[in-house]
Amino acid sequence: MKNLIIAEVHKLFKQGKTYYAIGAIFLIELIILFSAYSQGQSVLDILLDNLKKSFYFEGNLLNGNLLIYLILNTLWFHLPLILIIIISGSVTSEYKDRTLLSIMLQPISKWKFILSKYIVGILFTLVIVFFLAITSFLFSYGVFGQGDLIVYLDTLNFFEASDALYRIKHAFIFGAISMVFYSIVSITIAIILEETTKTWIAAAFFLIISNILLKVNFNNYFLDNWLYVKLTDTWQYLFYFEIPWGKIYWNTSLLIVYSAVTMIVGIIIFNKKDIA
């Protein structure tokens, strides 16, 4: 099993698209930094518009913490999309290049092989989120410095710099779990569809639908609290003024269960597949 994981890591980092993905994340960060630099103040002006009549503002809100928060918002779509493409590719490329057939001719258990794909997919996702976090901290604090964070979530919430840092760090941790869920789903879709383009379309469709449904209020306790789409934005709860830790732990636990179930389903399907 250990050798399978090492082999998968080797394959992942040998393929060029992995580096394209890392480059894309890096580029998205730079674009966000540039757009925040050029438009950040006007966004803040809109947010603070009706406070201007009653208050003067002392201090700078266009700072590193706001920038990292904006970068965190790539967790909605950009980052899972890139992860889906790379991670599902690790399975579909095996079908496409017919390397899967040669691997299966070896004395390797099918479930161990596909489990190693899932494990490497999860590890890769965590590494990418960690890379996103580190680079966003470096860029944002390096260019804009620290300061209080303003977030609009039903209310205008202001967080002191140290509190903002604490919340952002935890948002990356809980955001990583959501990203892991999407990665696992993409591998499972790849197992089912086998073909690269079909897998990308299906996985992107899954992501789009998830984002659309997230905004829908079902007015049903089960759907609003148990449906997977309502769990993938858990990191945003870190930016409520009072952090609802109970809700965060519940959502995260449930998402881990859904991820595990999706992975088990994928392993079962792969085990039953006739590779030849």
Added chain:
Amino acid sequence: MRHFLILFYVLCFGYISAQDIDLDIIKIQKRTDTILEFSAEVKINVDISFVNIPEKSARIEYAKNEDTKVFSEDFVLIPKKGLDISLYQLFKNPFITVDRGTETRNLKTYKLINIIPTNKKADFSIATVLIDLDNSRVNEYEINTKKDGSYIVIMNYDKPSSILPSKIEVTFEIERIRIPLKYMGKDVQVNKEEYKSNEQKTGTIFLSFNYTDLVYNSFTK
């Protein structure tokens, strides 16, 4: 002709009376005039339904006949109104007063005075002031500004002899929040009824002062 002269006399007499400035206001004005400068550490708490902000600290510096300066290392919301604890803005322009009798607050009776600026430069049209006659100081005032709506300032003092308040509450009108949807994060619920309503909300700022470097001109403290 006689009627005209009587009418002229009444109008002139009435006008002259209205130009009088209440003696208690003059006393308070003289008392606050003794403050030449001060600085203070201020704790700021904001109570607005759609704003969550932790307690903030700032330092204010006042020098007579100048606007109060505010310094802070953090981001702070500094109230446009209410930081005028020396009542400089209230007495800055020429004004007349109208005695409105008395009003009781917390079992204590205060004198009620209207201050009406006679100069167009004043940024308020009328102020209603509650005076503590025992201690010759203002305890509460409501100002109707020309541009920024009205606001009420309640001043609390730690000693009967204090001229400057130790705590201030500023209540003001504030428009409900209007943020374009594209700036809204996930999970933001739009309350349609609230969004359609034109009702103005009120906010309150609580300021507590710890004075340093108080410089007085003369005897009164």
